[in-house]
Amino acid sequence: MTVSLSDTLVVREVFGPTVQGEGPSTGRRCAFIRLGGCNLTCHWCDTPETWDASRFDLRATLTRRTVEQIVTRALDGEPGMVVITGGEPLLHQQQDGWLSLLAALTFAGTEVEVETNGTQTPTEPTARLVTRFNVSPKLAHAGDPAAKRIRPEALRALHATGKAAFKFVCQGPDDLREVQDFTTAHALDPARVWVMPEGTDTPTLCARLAEIADPAIAAGFNITTRLHVHAWGDEKGH
Numbered sequence: 001m002t003v004s005l006s007d008t009l010v011v012r013e014v015f016g017p018t019v020q021g022e023g024p025s026t027g028r029r030c031a032f033i034r035l036g037g038c039n040l041t042c043h044w045c046d047t048p049e050t051w052d053a054s055r056f057d058l059r060a061t062l063t064r065r066t067v068e069q070i071v072t073r074a075l076d077g078e079p080g081m082v083v084i085t086g087g088e089p090l091l092h093q094q095q096d097g098w099l100s101l102l103a104a105l106t107f108a109g110t111e112v113e114v115e116t117n118g119t120q121t122p123t124e125p126t127a128r129l130v131t132r133f134n135v136s137p138k139l140a141h142a143g144d145p146a147a148k149r150i151r152p153e154a155l156r157a158l159h160a161t162g163k164a165a166f167k168f169v170c171q172g173p174d175d176l177r178e179v180q181d182f183t184t185a186h187a188l189d190p191a192r193v194w195v196m197p198e199g200t201d202t203p204t205l206c207a208r209l210a211e212i213a214d215p216a217i218a219a220g221f222n223i224t225t226r227l228h229v230h231a232w233g234d235e236k237g238h
């Protein structure tokens with residue numbers, strides 16, 4: 001493996017400092033690196049510009065940038081933590097730029113979180129260099145067939161890193177049953193599960209959180225809102 005700041009990755013945007021809006025690190029100051037491409041096609045995806053060529057000109061929404069450009073922008077403002085998201089960021093693991101990016105962030109002393117849909121197995125260096133994986137497996141309402149959404153071997157590998165938090169996007173209380181079936185089937189520790197409402201505005205998030213909070217807690221799960229939506233709405237760059 002060679003680490004080079006001139007390696008490249010295909011990026012949608014790099015922004016921050018802002019805060020991690022979702023999951024166990026909610027509220028922590030951080031920067032975001034949003035990579036291009038996804039292997040799923042969730043109906044309610046809030047970042048389709050990273051993957052949906054039928055609705056977006058991906059040559060305009062995505063740009064290839066050097067690791068040096070990406071890291072310089074991400075560390076502007078000394079965020080202390082960097083979140084790599086997408087799209088599905090683990091699709092980039094075979095690119096030289098991926099390990100160069102992780103190595104450069106680690107060298108700079110920042111923590112690194114990765115937001116993943118749980119279908120991709122982390123490589124050994126990925127598992128070693130990432131501080132936390134926020135794994136968000138998709139339920140039936142996301143729309144893709146189960147065989148595409150759910151990859152047991154990838155879930156097992158992510159769980160085995162000991163660094164995974166599992167985050168389930170729920171539209172209502174009926175989804176809790178599916179989350180419980182999922183965590184049982186894949187032997188996920190409920191204490192490592194976060195249930196989050198789906199929505200891109202505060203009224204929707206609040207209404208849904210009120211409906212799912214009690215059943216989630218009763219099932220042994222944690223809950224999270226989407227803090228950045230409360231602070232900044234659906235605005236890009238947060």
Ligand SMILES: Nc1nc2[nH]cc(C(=O)O)c2c(=O)[nH]1
Nearest residue numbers: 019020021022085115228238
């Ligand atoms: N503030 C903020 N927190 C986030 N947590 C996960 C995000 C994502 O898009 O993956 C996200 C995001 O886009 N913004």
Ligand code: SF4
Nearest residue numbers: 038040042045087117
């Ligand atoms: S996995 Fe995430 S980025 Fe991919 S389509 Fe679903 S919501 Fe969008």
Ligand SMILES: [Mg+2]
Nearest residue numbers: 046047085238
């Ligand atoms: Mg987002």
